[in-house]
Amino acid sequence: MAFSSADIEQEASRLYAKLGKLGWSFDSCQAYAPLTLEINQLKKQKNAIILAHSYQTPDIIYGVADFVGDSYALSSHASKTSASIIVFAGVKFMAETAKLLNPSKKVFLPSMDAGCSLADGITAEDVKKLKAQFPNTPVICYINTSAEVKAECDICCTSANAAKIISSFPQDSLIFIPDEFMAKNLSLQTGKKLIGWTAKCIVHQDFNKDTIKSIKSLFPSVKILAHSECSPQVAQLADAVGGTSDMERFVRGSSASSFMLITECGLSDRLRAEFPDKQFIGACSLCPYMKKISLKNILHVLLHEPKENEISIPPEVAIKARKAIQKMLDIS
Numbered sequence: 001m002a003f004s005s006a007d008i009e010q011e012a013s014r015l016y017a018k019l020g021k022l023g024w025s026f027d028s029c030q031a032y033a034p035l036t037l038e039i040n041q042l043k044k045q046k047n048a049i050i051l052a053h054s055y056q057t058p059d060i061i062y063g064v065a066d067f068v069g070d071s072y073a074l075s076s077h078a079s080k081t082s083a084s085i086i087v088f089a090g091v092k093f094m095a096e097t098a099k100l101l102n103p104s105k106k107v108f109l110p111s112m113d114a115g116c117s118l119a120d121g122i123t124a125e126d127v128k129k130l131k132a133q134f135p136n137t138p139v140i141c142y143i144n145t146s147a148e149v150k151a152e153c154d155i156c157c158t159s160a161n162a163a164k165i166i167s168s169f170p171q172d173s174l175i176f177i178p179d180e181f182m183a184k185n186l187s188l189q190t191g192k193k194l195i196g197w198t199a200k201c202i203v204h205q206d207f208n209k210d211t212i213k214s215i216k217s218l219f220p221s222v223k224i225l226a227h228s229e230c231s232p233q234v235a236q237l238a239d240a241v242g243g244t245s246d247m248e249r250f251v252r253g254s255s256a257s258s259f260m261l262i263t264e265c266g267l268s269d270r271l272r273a274e275f276p277d278k279q280f281i282g283a284c285s286l287c288p289y290m291k292k293i294s295l296k297n298i299l300h301v302l303l304h305e306p307k308e309n310e311i312s313i314p315p316e317v318a319i320k321a322r323k324a325i326q327k328m329l330d331i332s
């Protein structure tokens with residue numbers, strides 16, 4: 001598509017208003033403007049929306065996303081959209097969730113390599129074995145699981161609603177999969193025995209308590225916010241533990257001026273742009289799976305709607321997996 005220099009200038013200014021706060025130059029915004037213009041135009045023509053996870057890069061979040069959030073907010077939004085096409089700027093299990101909630105719509109994932117170490121760390125067969133080992137024990141699965149795994153579970157949860165869902169069961173002992181650290185953190189929080197699995201998030205497993213301790217000693221007034229996928233040793237040193245939406249809410253409601261976010265860099269970038277008067281310090285970590293999504297591959301799927309990028313789930317799996325997600329949405 002050809003755009004006039006006035007269109008490009010106007011789009012670059014729109015991008016710069018947000019990306020400039022993150023250190024982007026006006027020239028970089030100008031270079032990206034034809035891409036974001038074309039994507040936004042195609043979205044209108046095809047009645048498509050782009051749902052983006054908070055860990056996506058700022059050019060996607062501020063350039064083309066229609067809705068940005070954590071897994072729960074994105075699932076909930078996906079269940080209500082009237083768009084005909086959903087392009088998911090996130091990882092595969094998220095796009096599958098959107099498809100489960102919108103079976104009649106086309107859902108595209110711009111890179112099929114956008115996996116997740118948690119989702120890839122457990123199979124449906126593993127869940128069947130756990131159920132045989134612990135009969136009559138309800139199974140809660142974190143949303144970071146494949147559709148096949150969800151189909152074997154009683155209910156799904158996200159980091160934003162996990163404690164609420166665990167507490168909704170009268171039993172003292174529950175199966176909680178697949179995140180080992182999250183199960184331990186939630187067991188401490190809810191007082192329930194959670195029979196876990198061994199999968200870990202490759203981003204959050206790497207934070208260690210010594211880094212947090214040294215940041216605390218250097219900046220005593222900093223508020224430490226840890227994702228619930230971090231180890232219990234890290235979580236116990238934090239001022240708050242939760243999902244990305246909990247972290248955003250904490251920053252919004254806090255009178256503190258500096259924060260350390262123990263999570264993926266995308267969230268720090270977004271909060272830096274949203275709260276320019278607050279300071280975000282310390283190291284974050286990049287999720288290589290989330291970073292498989294780019295403006296270029298978003299444009300490619302919108303233009304060509306390639307079959308290999310379209311999410312498809314066998315009906316017998318979809319019926320059972322949808323029930324687990326719907327139960328979560330009903331409780332939350």
Ligand code: SF4
Pocket residue numbers: 091115116117118119144201202203204229264287288289290
């Ligand atoms: S940050 Fe961790 S949990 Fe999230 S997609 Fe990446 S590997 Fe999976």
